[in-house]
Amino acid sequence: MATVDQSKIRNFCIVAHIDHGKSTLADRIIEKTGLLTSREMQSQVLDNMDLERERGITIKAQTVRTVYKAKNGEEYIFNLIDTPGHVDFNYEVSRSLAACDGAILVVDAAQGIEAQTLANVYLALDHDLDVMPVINKIDLPSAEPERVINEIEDIIGIEAQDAPRISAKTGQNVDEVLEQIIEKIPAPQGDPDAPLQALIFDSVYDPYKGVIIFCRIKEGTIRKGMPIRMMATGADADVVEVGYFGAGQFIPCEELSAGMVGYITGSIKNVKDTRVGDTVTDRSNPCKEPLPGYKKVLSMVYCGMYPADGAKYPDLRDALEKLQLNDASLFFEPETSIALGFGFRCGFLGLLHLEIIQERLEREYNLDLVTTAPSVIYRVHKTNGEMIELTNPTNLPDPSEIEYMEEPMVTAEIMVTTEFVGSIMTLCQERRGIYLGMEYLEETRALLKYDLPLNEIIYDFFDALKSRSRGYASFDYDFKGYVQAPMVKLDILINREEVDALSFIVHADSAYERGRKMCEKLKDEIPRHLFEIPIQAAVGGKIIARETVKAMRKDVLAKCYGGDISRKRKLLEKQKEGKKRMRQIGNVEIPQKAFMSVLKLDEN
Amino acid sequence: MKKDLEIYIHIPFCVKKCAYCDFLSGPAEQSVQYRYVKRLLQEIQQSEQLAEQYEVSTVFFGGGTPSILPGEWIAEILSALKKIFTFRKDAEITIEVNPGTVDREKLRNYRESGVNRISFGLQSAKNEELRLLGRIHTWEEFLESYRMAREEGFTNINIDLMSALPGQTVESFRETLESVLALQPEHISAYSLIIEEGTPFYDRYEEHPELLPSEEDERQMYYDTKRILQEQGYERYEISNYAKPAYACRHNLGYWDRTDYKGFGLGAASLLSDVRTSNQTELFEYLDGNFSGTEEALTEQAIREEYFFLGLRKTEGVAVGIYQNYYEKLIQRLQMQHLLEEKDGKICLTEKGIDVSNYVLAQFLDE
Numbered sequence: 001m002a003t004v005d006q007s008k009i010r011n012f013c014i015v016a017h018i019d020h021g022k023s024t025l026a027d028r029i030i031e032k033t034g035l036l037t038s039r040e041m042q043s044q045v046l047d048n049m050d051l052e053r054e055r056g057i058t059i060k061a062q063t064v065r066t067v068y069k070a071k072n073g074e075e076y077i078f079n080l081i082d083t084p085g086h087v088d089f090n091y092e093v094s095r096s097l098a099a100c101d102g103a104i105l106v107v108d109a110a111q112g113i114e115a116q117t118l119a120n121v122y123l124a125l126d127h128d129l130d131v132m133p134v135i136n137k138i139d140l141p142s143a144e145p146e147r148v149i150n151e152i153e154d155i156i157g158i159e160a161q162d163a164p165r166i167s168a169k170t171g172q173n174v175d176e177v178l179e180q181i182i183e184k185i186p187a188p189q190g191d192p193d194a195p196l197q198a199l200i201f202d203s204v205y206d207p208y209k210g211v212i213i214f215c216r217i218k219e220g221t222i223r224k225g226m227p228i229r230m231m232a233t234g235a236d237a238d239v240v241e242v243g244y245f246g247a248g249q250f251i252p253c254e255e256l257s258a259g260m261v262g263y264i265t266g267s268i269k270n271v272k273d274t275r276v277g278d279t280v281t282d283r284s285n286p287c288k289e290p291l292p293g294y295k296k297v298l299s300m301v302y303c304g305m306y307p308a309d310g311a312k313y314p315d316l317r318d319a320l321e322k323l324q325l326n327d328a329s330l331f332f333e334p335e336t337s338i339a340l341g342f343g344f345r346c347g348f349l350g351l352l353h354l355e356i357i358q359e360r361l362e363r364e365y366n367l368d369l370v371t372t373a374p375s376v377i378y379r380v381h382k383t384n385g386e387m388i389e390l391t392n393p394t395n396l397p398d399p400s401e402i403e404y405m406e407e408p409m410v411t412a413e414i415m416v417t418t419e420f421v422g423s424i425m426t427l428c429q430e431r432r433g434i435y436l437g438m439e440y441l442e443e444t445r446a447l448l449k450y451d452l453p454l455n456e457i458i459y460d461f462f463d464a465l466k467s468r469s470r471g472y473a474s475f476d477y478d479f480k481g482y483v484q485a486p487m488v489k490l491d492i493l494i495n496r497e498e499v500d501a502l503s504f505i506v507h508a509d510s511a512y513e514r515g516r517k518m519c520e521k522l523k524d525e526i527p528r529h530l531f532e533i534p535i536q537a538a539v540g541g542k543i544i545a546r547e548t549v550k551a552m553r554k555d556v557l558a559k560c561y562g563g564d565i566s567r568k569r570k571l572l573e574k575q576k577e578g579k580k581r582m583r584q585i586g587n588v589e590i591p592q593k594a595f596m597s598v599l600k601l602d603e604n
Numbered sequence: 605m606k607k608d609l610e611i612y613i614h615i616p617f618c619v620k621k622c623a624y625c626d627f628l629s630g631p632a633e634q635s636v637q638y639r640y641v642k643r644l645l646q647e648i649q650q651s652e653q654l655a656e657q658y659e660v661s662t663v664f665f666g667g668g669t670p671s672i673l674p675g676e677w678i679a680e681i682l683s684a685l686k687k688i689f690t691f692r693k694d695a696e697i698t699i700e701v702n703p704g705t706v707d708r709e710k711l712r713n714y715r716e717s718g719v720n721r722i723s724f725g726l727q728s729a730k731n732e733e734l735r736l737l738g739r740i741h742t743w744e745e746f747l748e749s750y751r752m753a754r755e756e757g758f759t760n761i762n763i764d765l766m767s768a769l770p771g772q773t774v775e776s777f778r779e780t781l782e783s784v785l786a787l788q789p790e791h792i793s794a795y796s797l798i799i800e801e802g803t804p805f806y807d808r809y810e811e812h813p814e815l816l817p818s819e820e821d822e823r824q825m826y827y828d829t830k831r832i833l834q835e836q837g838y839e840r841y842e843i844s845n846y847a848k849p850a851y852a853c854r855h856n857l858g859y860w861d862r863t864d865y866k867g868f869g870l871g872a873a874s875l876l877s878d879v880r881t882s883n884q885t886e887l888f889e890y891l892d893g894n895f896s897g898t899e900e901a902l903t904e905q906a907i908r909e910e911y912f913f914l915g916l917r918k919t920e921g922v923a924v925g926i927y928q929n930y931y932e933k934l935i936q937r938l939q940m941q942h943l944l945e946e947k948d949g950k951i952c953l954t955e956k957g958i959d960v961s962n963y964v965l966a967q968f969l970d971e
Contacts, residue, residue, distance in 0.1 A: 530941065530943075530960060530963065552960055552963070553819050553820070553959060553960075554819055554822065554823055554826075554959050554960070555959070555960045555961070555962040555963055556796065556843060556958065556959065556960070556961050556962060557798075557843075557962060558795040558796045558797075558798055558843070558844050559795055559798075559844065560859070560860075560914065560917060561856060561859050562610075562612055562858075562859045562865050562867065562873050562875065563612070563614075563666075563867065563871070563872065563873045564873075565859070565873070565875075565880070565910065565914070566873075566880065566882070566900075568913075569906075569909075569910070569913070569969075571962070572962065572965055572966040572969055573966075573969055575962055575963070575966045576966045576967075576969050576971075
């Protein structure tokens, strides 16, 4: 093991648009290299969270090492680093790419290049990776491999004529991919005797071993017992174990040297100490400089999470702590809402990240949650010169103390077939987008560029995009910066009481429209009570919209005789049960899902 | 003295299923009806042991349409009951009759076998409304049946009416009330239509409540019923039931008072010493002689809850009695909300409380 020839190692990843078959190809590669027989293979070994498998997306980077016996008779070590596949996890993707020397680009033979394909390819090219295209799903009747190959050459500008045309699903031509990996993906470089420089591209928490750091050794060699330091966080540890990745298991070894990919443990208690992108070095013989590209990932989207049952607050805290062990980008701090009681303000990389955490809390930890409307971080510049980063609308200072506010902007690239360009441009305009330009990629496809306020896209932009393009549009974005904007806080009053958990920040021009829709939505969500309930939207104390939930006039079981007493009892029980899923605000019972209604304002 | 027992006989047959009906009933050939009544008689004969402890205070033939059976069969069922059970002298014996399914001979038969109360399923005096409901009879056919019943000597007659029907207006309902009052029946049951799942009405109206009278109109019909009937000397003694003095339906009052009752026939329910049983609901099983279905011994909690959610349906209300401590706070709160009031040492629903009685009654269930 100690004397692995660098020329026999290939470190690579697979990049693709969602659904183009990345995970299926990864499965085939693992299966073909004999690590697992197909019988042992559970479909998609790399996506090991239930949720990942269900949603067909990769949330955390996964890595597997296999040995391939090539046609030239030599054995090669393949380290396949599977990267997260969603724009929310762009930074993780970029660090995973930095751990590779090449990338396989999977393109669907029917769909062709999509916005995310481009985004991922550019990301790979930015990291100087050699990109090797593979045309997948040639078994589909609608497959047009030649067209897609030309598209790759025209749009991305990489040679694609000899790209393997495969079906990862049936296994057809996957051998060709394996041979091309050896040919086209360069072997790693680096001096095993230089001071240690290892890139952290992921970490997971293990209750017995502590944090397990996934790393790529760029220079030097790491061994058991070595005193190490994480250069950005400054955390120190002593290596307890080093090893590499089997399928779904960790296999310890003596050392990892330059060019290799593997893991280290060192009784580290917190993933916060092992940030993705950080450099691990030898404390006794440190390298001069950390590897480039580290940045601290910041949460982009915040929301309040509250246990539906107030007594479950400690359970929610425990669950969040456990999730955070594995997810350094999950942020949370306690907060209190008048309406919802004790809960947490949580920060996420994006809306998908939020949904994933929410689902995991509900499923894996069996918690019933009330989630408030997601919000981005606004910068509030106060008249006294102070600047606050606002994550909870409730904390907005009094308007008289505010000099001006700024909202986060992103630069978005939307790829769409030309017939839908008009409707997508309309959508972007409705969302306060600033048109940057449009390129025709080919006759029927265009790439639109817009600057968009992040708060306009976190709710339902993606859904709207899909529905207005019959599913054809794809979308990717990058954080751009903050711009000044006239933002206001929209408050909701139910039965004349302000409900803090329903407040949100909105652009002054959209306040009326949003307020009106919000009132309409709540009117439908809130059941009738014995009295009339006014629902009002207000900005700065001024009412801008109102709806009324009429008083319940009638709720009677006309008949109740001997034969149906059990049935009538069930009816009454159901009525009573329904109340448990309500939040009491003053005299009014509000269903928990009403707190999320702000999310669905654009549904018809 | 022996305890009172009420007997319910279920006849699950009708000429044609009405579009709103979710009862356990349907059309069947006469041969099936015959086999059914045979089994019914057998089931009655099996309850000899039970009979010893009780005295029968009421019998109620419900359905379905019990009047679909030949009159002699009803007589046979009653005589089978009388063979085993002791009847109180003043026992109230009711049969539900669908207008258009009885003739003079049938009515005479009922009378001779001891039936002393007729309950007519009229629903509306407007033929168009009857048609939309899927009823088999017209107003005129009802009049004919009603007249015959009077002529045959029935002095205790109920008429079932429904409000909030498709096509019905506040005005047309008032006219129905007036037409019915002209006949001076002893008892009127006036229900609001309830759209039950699994009925053609559910498919038709669940998604289109705008095709039915508005809630305002429905409540107006309810208030009209109460006002007009009270003016004519009818007392509302339960949420949907009105009677001239001394003509309240004792059988139904028994359900709300939790008197013991024994049901015979398909799906029939019984409550005997706080054990609730329910017969087999599959007709072919019943026809094979498999009568029994589910059984549930009521807990103290269930008994307490039932006492209130059934008892409060009566306008006279219930005595709080031994549950004083348990419900003191709740009753106080509901009184403050003007949903309950105290009358003659009992608590009862207010007018407002009746409107939202589900809400009020649900409060008496434990968390």
